[in-house]
Amino acid sequence: MGLVKVEIYGTHHCIESVCWWCTEAAVQFVRGDCDADGNVNITDAVRILNYIFLGGPPCNCLDAGDADDNGALNIVVPIRLLCWLFGNCPPLPAPTPVDSLGTSAGRMTP
Secondary structure (H helix, E strand, O other): EEEEEEEEOOOOEEEEEEEEEEEEOOOOOOOOOOOOOOOOOOHHHHHHHHHHHHOOOOOHHHHHHOOOOOOOOOHHHHHHHHHHHOOOOOOOOOOOOEEOOOOOOOOOOO
């Protein structure tokens, strides 16, 4: 439970913020899992690139697609995700992808 702030923008009206108390747990997401298939892999990076450059479908959860947690979906995001997948970057910000063994799921190893 906690206080949630939501910003809503429309074409004619702008409400800067709305706050209310949540009674249920927030929907969980996994950082980097753009297509919400339960796996973080190269298809997530491709989907982000498709969204950015070709107007393809957005991530099912924009926070999940924001692999570097900077609040924006831009070219840095798929690069960061690929860098992590192929083992050359530090872990993704929380909530991180972890498999049932407690290891980083989806990460490529040599």
